[in-house]
Amino acid sequence: MDTVKSVAAEQGLSRSRASKRSPIWPKRDIFWERLILSLTVLSAALIILIFVFILQEAWPVIRANGLSLVTTTGFDKQVYNAYYAPANAPVWNFGLLSLIAGTAATTCGALLVAVPAGVGTAIIISEIARGSLKRFLLSIIRLLAAIPSVIYGLVGLMVVVPFIRDNLLTVDIQIKYLQYFQLSGNSMLAGILVLSFMILPIITALSADAIRAVPLEYREASLALGVSKWRTITRVVVPAAKSGILAGTVLGTGRAIGEAIALSMVCGGNAVLPSLTHGFVFFLTPVLPLASAIVNKSEAISVPSIEAALFACGVVLLIMSSFLSVATKAVESAVRRRQGLD
């Protein structure tokens, strides 16, 4: 609260200074200035409000399960049990581990595809392409960024999923894994592919900006030492732009973690814990990331225990995304300090 006061105090200071300059300080101005201050405080308080509300709704499930909420699996079965439990004896047992694993697997997979591809595209756009090719590529990136997630989901469902079903799945594999889960093409791999192209434009745009911001002298110095153009780019320009590339990656990660609709369309919707011991089938496992779980099970949200479980998914997502934002801020200020800007 004293942070608010200190701003108000500073404002008061500037006001008294200004009122010395001009004898008339209309009351209207003070009203507007207080209004914008309170709206600023409100928008900063919004994040706290979101935390409080969602924690409050999720609290019954968190209290009932404790730490086992994030260490046990079997979400589908638990939702089923909770849905058919009698109203006077609700079921509060939930475990989100397979959902967290789903989020982690799809996000990491998408980053593995999108970061190299995005940085490569950014290099071409900002260092090599010129004229109309550059303009064309920039508008392609903007278009990719503007396509809504539901359309990515639709195209993924109509193109990527059938492709996986027809080319990577055989009846033998399906029978072999039927005891664990049903393989239908809706899989982690489809999710990873769809997600990569959703976060690619973010990573490309921020990397391209960072690469463009590297001073010309760096390139000139390197070229003057006889280094080839490509080596200059990979050894001098890209390392100098790495904080911007990192920022793009973090933003992309945030988007990948929070993506709900597209993934719920292509990922399969079964909360299976993917296992590396399955070899290649690991990628064909149907998964259910946290955000998609909220969309997928939202029809059952009228049951109080399921509602609380979905809010618990929200709590985990909120913690992940806040951690990412704060970490970015910390990295940013560390970089600035090292560069002597602060």
Next chain:
Amino acid sequence: MIRKKYLGDSLQQILAWLAVAVTVTVCCGIIGFLFVRGYKEVSLDFITNDTLPASGMAPGILSPLIGTFLVTLLGISIALPWALAVAIFLSEYAGRNRAAYYFRVAIDVLAGVPTIVIAIFGLAMFSRPSFGFMSSMVQGVEGVHKAFGRSFLVCGVGMAIMILPFVIKTCEEAIKAVPSAYREASLALGATKWHTTARVVLLSARKGIATSVILGMGRIIGDTAIVWLLLGGSMKMTGRQPWWQIGNWLNTLKNTGATLTTYIYFNSPAGEGNKAGLAFGASLVLIAVILLLNAVVDVISAQNTSIKE
């Protein structure tokens, strides 16, 4: 030896160009695929017919289109004044102290919150009985005293929260890009600081603010998660019928409906409707709307020299 040394370099170059080629192919592929599968659906009837029309008429997307328009209008008209106030405070009044730093961190964290979390937050908040005036009260269930929590109004507020950090950031940049000579000239003429900000700075930043608004609108139009949870999955206006009569407008806003994105989701094989053709048609319309908005941004920023992308 030298050749071997450069082999890696050319490989890297080839890979980079390959990434570009894949990106371009995927982008054009998505658009082309939507066009090939959807162009047959799109016609004047498709846009002007209701989703569940009287028998003998083809189903259309009129109410989702109106729904998208309503949600966008509500969201932006809540978010813009709010975001402008915050942007003015942060850029003109706050300075560089600790309080301003914490405000910025809070808004940055808000920017990173997934839309689905904002959606369930809206559900938790607007299901409270005290917010019943924004949707409707749940009736007919024994012992339940809470609001329905799903309506156009609620969805508009959710959208406003989602785009707020983005609009704040872009408006702040637009305000910061106004040369300080403008402010000095106004202050030297005896205008107060607020007068200067409201009449000179904001007016000079108007193109940047317009760009920010349109980009924010694009985000609202493309969002599905918030609509799915805060507007529900019904495919028609559920307020008093007929919904287009002025007397029923408020009632329509307090009830549920559809937007283009939920229409696509509903009609995709993942949804209950499962009429992929309609989903492709609606996708084409959605893409067209977004491209139109992007074109408007291009026109604005082509006239504007102070805002660079």
